Every structure is written in structure tokens, then in C-alpha cells.
Amino acid sequence: MKDIKILIMGKNKHYIDAIISSVAKLTNNINFADNAENAFIELSNLSYDFFITDLSPFNKEYTISCFTDAFSQTDLIIVSSTPSYIEESYALKGGAKEYIDIKNGIETLHKTLADLHKNKKDKEKLKENLLNTYMMASNNDSYNKMLLQCEKVAKSKANVLLIGESGTGKEVAARYIHLCSNRSANNFTAVNCSSFTESLLESELFGYEQGSFTGAVKSKQGKFELADNGTLFLDEVGEINLSTQVKLLRVLETKKVERLGSNKEKLIDFRLISATNKDLTNEVLANNFREDFFYRISSIVIRVPSLRERKEDLNELIKFLLKKSQKENEIVINYIEPEAEKFLHSYDYPGNIRELKSIIDRMVVLSNDGVITKDGIPIMFDIRKKSNKLTDDIQDFTSYDKVITLQDFKNKAESEYLQWVLDQTGGNVAEASRQLSISSRQLFNKINKYDLKK
Structure with missing residues (x-):
């Protein structure tokens, strides 16, 4: 680890000597700055792994968050000779990696830095593996722009909405954001919202206490709790019904969750990433999606390009x-x-x-x-070629005895096409819904509506 590069700022010779004595066991690449201005110039000109300083460079105008945004590749280590809980909370919430008491923590500083450096390298390796595992490396400008957006928003706390067609890799993009964030060491918890009925989705998200409903033989943590300090990914968020949206909105606003059958709220901290293949702005206009919930989940919108x-x-x-x-x-x-x-x-x-x-x-x-x-x-290639004939059959208006309403025609065309797709897929609802780019629940509703055969 001799390649680790460290910048130290401070005027107190005693504490600087103590820091050098410890970190010299780790690396010889150590530089110094006597004030904040020189330190920031040095950090702008050269790449450092760690910047060790007290809180003196930071104030209301230039916060720790400003520093971590500007020098995201450099880990900030705050040291103090008069440590306090308020200082420590301010430092760590701002983005400092460690807050260390000079009197009690300096001797093990080199071990702390070694662990941080190893974690960073491990994270970079995981990031590389993710890129390789899902073939996220690209020669396409739009896709690379999307990856850069993911990396940039990962450093924020903003809720992200991923939009794009089915199968484009929105969950992979969500995992990439999580991996690039400071929450990467904690859970990435994914929920496919189209896979559950209203009541099941709520129990899945909120969890429940023993005996809260028939079948609740023991208590269960919900996905909100599992995502505490990590990332919650809501896939197919456009499938959530209006009443459940109200409950989720409250969680997003209060950061508190209450299990079904409980009267105790638990404070949670999670980063929300949602995904949809629907145009949610149109869903809002059609009163199928709450406007306030839409704005809450879409602070940042990232589009994943199609193949x-x-x-x-x-x-x-x-x-x-x-x-x-x-x-x-x-x-x-x-x-x-x-x-x-x-x-x-x-x-x-x-x-x-x-x-x-x-x-x-x-x-x-x-x-x-x-x-x-x-x-x-695949058979679907033949199906798509044959679909032109199906369209021609539907357009043979001369077979109609009289004019029918537009809605009746739409229903007729939809029912015939859905029955045809079900026949071609052998009645496999999951496969048919995938090829139709709708949820299984939506297809089941249409099967019941038109009394189709599976």
C-alpha cells in the first residue's frame, strides 16, 4: 500500500508529528499544507487518497459536503484534540470518512486508513465486476451518458426514477447507483411492485407483527426495514395503486415506518430508486398516479436507452x-x-x-x-411476421354487418389479439405478458374481461 498518497493540513506540530508517526507505517507519500487555501490548491493539482485535517477549513459558506462534492476521490479524515458528539455528527453526516480523537485514535490511524483504502479498492473491483457481469461497458454515447449520470447522482441523497422500455436493464442501473454510493456496504433491497396484490405489497414493504392477519404466524421485517442505511429499489412503480401510494408517500416524507398490526413507528434511513416502463406524467394526467407521489420519487429522472x-x-x-x-x-x-x-x-x-x-x-x-x-x-420471430396478417384480418371492415362503436372495435381487436398471443405461447401468462410488455396482473384482468382461454 506504499502507493497511498496523503495530504495533512495543520499548524500544531505535536499533532502533525503524531499523525506522521502513525501513517508512515503505511506510506511515504505524505505532503503538507499550512492553511486551507494551500490545501485546496494542492488537492486540485494532485490526486490524493486521504486529506487529514481538523475542522478549521470548514464553515457555513464552505461545508464538508462542499468538499466531498468537489474532491470525491479523496477521503476526508477529521481529527480533533477536543472531540465532541456534535462535531463528530457534523463531520460524518457531511461526508467525512472518519472522525478521530488525536489523544486516543492516532496510534491506530494507519490501520484505519489501510481498512478504508482496502474498502475503496474492493468497491472499485465490485464496480468493475458489475460492469463486466452485465456488459455495461458501451460504445454508445447515450448509454455512457446514462452511466455517468448514475455515478453523479449516486453521491447525492436524491430519489431517482429510472425510465425506459422493459428489458433495458433498469435494475442493473439501480444496482450501479447503489454500488457507486456511500451506501454500497449496506443492503440493496429490490421489490417488483407488479408481482403483488395491494394487500400483499403493503405487507411486503411494511412488514407485519405476529397475528396481525390470518397466516401471520410470526413477525416479519418489511423491505423498508431491510433497506435501512441502504437502497430500496421499487421496480414497476407505475403498478402501485393509489391507496398504497398514499402510504408510501408518508414514509418518504417522515422516514418512519410502522409494521402492519403494530402501533410503533421506526425511524429508517434509505435511498429510494424507482423504475417504470410507463409514462408516469400521462398516468398522473389520467388520475392513475398521484402527482405528489410522482414528484417525490422523481427528484432525478434517468432514461435507460433501448437496445x-x-x-x-x-x-x-x-x-x-x-x-x-x-x-x-x-x-x-x-x-x-x-x-x-x-x-x-x-x-x-x-x-x-x-x-x-x-x-x-x-x-x-x-x-x-x-x-x-x-x-x-424463436417462435416469436415467426409470430411477429404473422402479426401483419392478423392486422390485415382486423382491418377487413367489409366483414362487418353494420358500423360498431370505436370502443367495441377496440375491444374486439384487443380480445382477438390477446387470445392469439395466448395460443402462441401455449397459455403461458408470464411469457405472454412479457412479450406484450404488460404485467401478469394486467393480462389476468384482460383474460377475465374478455373471457379468454388459456
Whole structure:
């Protein structure tokens, strides 16, 4: 760890000597500044791992938060000869990594810095692994801009709303924000809001006490509590109904949560990231989504580009996912037939990366003796080609005996198309809803509405 670089500021020779005595066990790269102005000039010109100082450089105009925003790559260590709880709270809440009593903590300062440095390196490695695991490295300007936005907002406490089509990787982006934040050592807690009914979603989020309802044989922590000091990710947030939105809004405003069946509130601290493939502004105008809740969850809005907008990444993504699928399925691929390869590079992937992965997995599993053939091309490709015929059939208005209302026509077209998709997917509601880009709950409602057969 001799490459660690440290800047120390202060005029008290006694405490500087004590600091040097400790950190010299860690590194020889130590520089000094006698005042705040010179320290900030030095930090602007050179990259330092740690800046060790007392609180003298900071005031109402230039807070610790200002420093951590300006020099995010440098960890701030505050030392004090007269430590107090108020000082410590101010320092740590502002973003300092440590608050150390000179009299009692200096001897172990080098160990503290070594641990912090190791944690930072581990975090950088995790970040790199995340980029590699999900092939987030990109040649596309829009996608790289999105990654930079994620890195920037990670340093704030603002609630983030990720928008974009289904399958673009919004949860991966949420995990990336969490990993780049100062909450990365704590839980990333994800909830898919479309997977639960109203009552189940509330019990999932708030938790419950034993006996609070039938089946509550023991108490359970909710996702809010599990996300304490970490990040809560609400996927498909547009599926939350209005009454539940009211309850979530109160939690966001008070930072307090009360389990179902309890009368005790618990103070929690979490960072909220939400995601949706819906246009929530239109949902607000249609009174399907609360305006106050929308503004609360969308302090920062980040759009995740579709795969169609990342054509320059397609070839690398195919290679990456093909390699990953071979490993997961323990199948070696030696050759891809031209027709199958042409399909992979020409298909427009309405389901984005999720669909690309699904298609590649299918091709790998259905390969013959290490060869991917045209037989691996998914049935949905044929379905989409045939869908033009379905549209033509619906547009054959001459088959109607009389004019029907526009709503009746919409219902007829929707019911016929949904039944057709269900037939093509063998009645698999989960698969059909994925291909239709709607939730399973929405599809179930339409199945009941039109009395469709699964």
C-alpha cells in the first residue's frame, strides 16, 4: 500500500508529528499544507487518497459536503484534540470518512486508513465486476451518458426514477447507483411492485407483527426495514395503486415506518430508486398516479436507452451473452449457421437485452453438436411476421354487418389479439405478458374481461 498518497493540513506540530508517526507505517507519500487555501490548491493539482485535517477549513459558506462534492476521490479524515458528539455528527453526516480523537485514535490511524483504502479498492473491483457481469461497458454515447449520470447522482441523497422500455436493464442501473454510493456496504433491497396484490405489497414493504392477519404466524421485517442505511429499489412503480401510494408517500416524507398490526413507528434511513416502463406524467394526467407521489420519487429522472438505440453494442453483447450462456448451460458452441447469425444481428429486439439473452439461451440449448442452427430462432420471430396478417384480418371492415362503436372495435381487436398471443405461447401468462410488455396482473384482468382461454 506504499502507493497511498496523503495530504495533512495543520499548524500544531505535536499533532502533525503524531499523525506522521502513525501513517508512515503505511506510506511515504505524505505532503503538507499550512492553511486551507494551500490545501485546496494542492488537492486540485494532485490526486490524493486521504486529506487529514481538523475542522478549521470548514464553515457555513464552505461545508464538508462542499468538499466531498468537489474532491470525491479523496477521503476526508477529521481529527480533533477536543472531540465532541456534535462535531463528530457534523463531520460524518457531511461526508467525512472518519472522525478521530488525536489523544486516543492516532496510534491506530494507519490501520484505519489501510481498512478504508482496502474498502475503496474492493468497491472499485465490485464496480468493475458489475460492469463486466452485465456488459455495461458501451460504445454508445447515450448509454455512457446514462452511466455517468448514475455515478453523479449516486453521491447525492436524491430519489431517482429510472425510465425506459422493459428489458433495458433498469435494475442493473439501480444496482450501479447503489454500488457507486456511500451506501454500497449496506443492503440493496429490490421489490417488483407488479408481482403483488395491494394487500400483499403493503405487507411486503411494511412488514407485519405476529397475528396481525390470518397466516401471520410470526413477525416479519418489511423491505423498508431491510433497506435501512441502504437502497430500496421499487421496480414497476407505475403498478402501485393509489391507496398504497398514499402510504408510501408518508414514509418518504417522515422516514418512519410502522409494521402492519403494530402501533410503533421506526425511524429508517434509505435511498429510494424507482423504475417504470410507463409514462408516469400521462398516468398522473389520467388520475392513475398521484402527482405528489410522482414528484417525490422523481427528484432525478434517468432514461435507460433501448437496445435499438445501442446498435454499436449489439455485436459485443451477443458475444458476451453467448459466452455467458455456454457457461451457465455447460454447452460449448463452435459454430453459428449464417441464417441464425443474420437473425441475431438484424432482429430489432422489442424486449431489449432481456429478450436478447432469452433468444441466445434458447439457441444454445437447442444447438446440435455445438452448432447453432436456424431451428434455434424463436417462435416469436415467426409470430411477429404473422402479426401483419392478423392486422390485415382486423382491418377487413367489409366483414362487418353494420358500423360498431370505436370502443367495441377496440375491444374486439384487443380480445382477438390477446387470445392469439395466448395460443402462441401455449397459455403461458408470464411469457405472454412479457412479450406484450404488460404485467401478469394486467393480462389476468384482460383474460377475465374478455373471457379468454388459456
